[in-house]
Structure formats: C-alpha cells, structure tokens
Amino acid sequence: MVFHHLLYQYSAEIIGGGLIGLAASLLLLCNGRIFGISGIIAGLFQARLLSEFWWRLCVVLGLIASGLVVKFVEHSTLPSVSPDKNWSLTLGGLLVGFGTQLGSGCTSGHGVCGVSRLSSRSIAATLIFMATGIVTVTFLGVE
C-alpha cells in the first residue's frame, strides 16, 4: 500500500529519473561515451580534434535546448535562485568547476553512470560529495 502511494506521489521523479538513465544509456550505446557532464564540458577546452569538440558541444546544446523548451513552451523559468545569492553562485560555481575536475566527475558521471557500473571510485566520490553537500546545507541553510 505504501509502495503504491509512493509510486504515485513521486511519479514525476521516477519517470524523470528513468529518462536520465535512458539518456545516459543512449549516449553510451551510440557514441560510446559516459554521460559525465563535467568531463564533457571540460573536454570542450581540451579538445584537439574537431570531432572531439563537436559531440561535446552537441551535449551542451541539447541541455540548453531542453531548457529553452521549459522557458518557451512551458512559459516558465524554473524556480531560480533569489537575486541576493550572487556570492553563493560565484563561489559555488568555482568550487563545482574546480572540484569536478580534481575529482574527475559530478552527479551525472559518478552518481548515475559510475555507480551503475559499480565503480568503487564513483561510489566513494558520490558518498563524499553527498556528505559535504549535506554539511554545507546544514550550515548555510536552504535559502
């Protein structure tokens, strides 16, 4: 009974999660690549061949395109951060950029793809970034 209730209540999350997993599988099946966004973005700046650059750019454009759909088709912006949060966006961005490079991945690369492969590195990374994320929100708050 509880199970069915949860399935119903979190149906959007479950469907969305399934789409995420499916999308990652499609990129692997077709392009042979792990759907690790941080690595894909960083690779844009390190690409030596045009082919290395283009598929990565297409991943970035695909994400932006789905955001444009949200904006124009759904006629909304996603609930975004309040205007006085610039420091947390800036410092947070720097840490995310630097940290994902040093740690070789993010939530999509380690959390979804790496854990699915039973990679001990990814499992460790996911536990660590979840932990520090929790600590950070505990101290800084949600708003």
Place this chain on the structure above:
Amino acid sequence: MNLPTFTAFGSSFLFGCGLTVSGMADPLKIKGFLNIFGQWDPSLCFVIIPAIAVHSLSYRFIKRRSSPLIAPYFVIPQKNKIDRQLLLGSALFGIGWGMSGFCPGPAILSLGTLSTPPILFVISMISGMLLFQGTYLAVPILRMSKR
C-alpha cells in the same frame, strides 16, 4: 550535422527532459534533499534510483557489444584506485553543490531559461575548471599519484 552529433544532441535533450520532469533542475529541490537535518525533501532518492536502475541494466547489454552503434570504440574510465584527488575533488564539488544547489548538468540546462543566476554560476564553474586545468599543468604536487 552527422550522426554522432545528432545522437549526442538527442540523448542530451532527453537527459534534460529527465532533469526537468524530475524537478532536479531546481536548486531549491536539490538543497531540500541535502537538508537532511532540517525539512528533508527525499525527491532526489526517487530520481537517482530509477536512473541507476535503468542505466545499470542497459549497461550490461551495451557492454557486451564490441563497439558502440556509431562511434568506433567505447571510452570508459579505467581507473580503479580511490586517490586523494578523487576524495578532495568530490568534497569540494559537494560544498559548491550545497552552496548553490547547482551541479553542471542542471546549470547548463538552466541557461536555456535565459535567467541570470545560471549564467553567473556557469561562468564561475568554467572559471574553476580552467583554473584547475591551468594549475594542474603548473603545479606538479596536484598530480600526486597521477604520474
């Protein structure tokens, strides 16, 4: 546009749809999940578990192939060792994630909403990435066991 760029775009667009539908593109939802000691929002659990379930199942079948459908070969990380860079990097990433509620995927997606917070975040994120790439080349100690 050739086939690999098309499939990269398409799979990424689908990924973005998943992020939107699941609500994980919203920084407040992410922070709500990380707010375990406060008003906890467990939504991310119901996103990541189906994602891992779908991907791990299909991964088994995909890996049986000798090559991908379109690209010449698979490019999958081979490292096994849990080193200091992994732990420190993940820790720093988690702090930034908790501060902003953004991780790279949702941030890029949110650029499409044409609002300023994701633009600021992405500029900072790219700066952080380039800072790493620059210092990594210049400071050997960062390479540690990556010799």
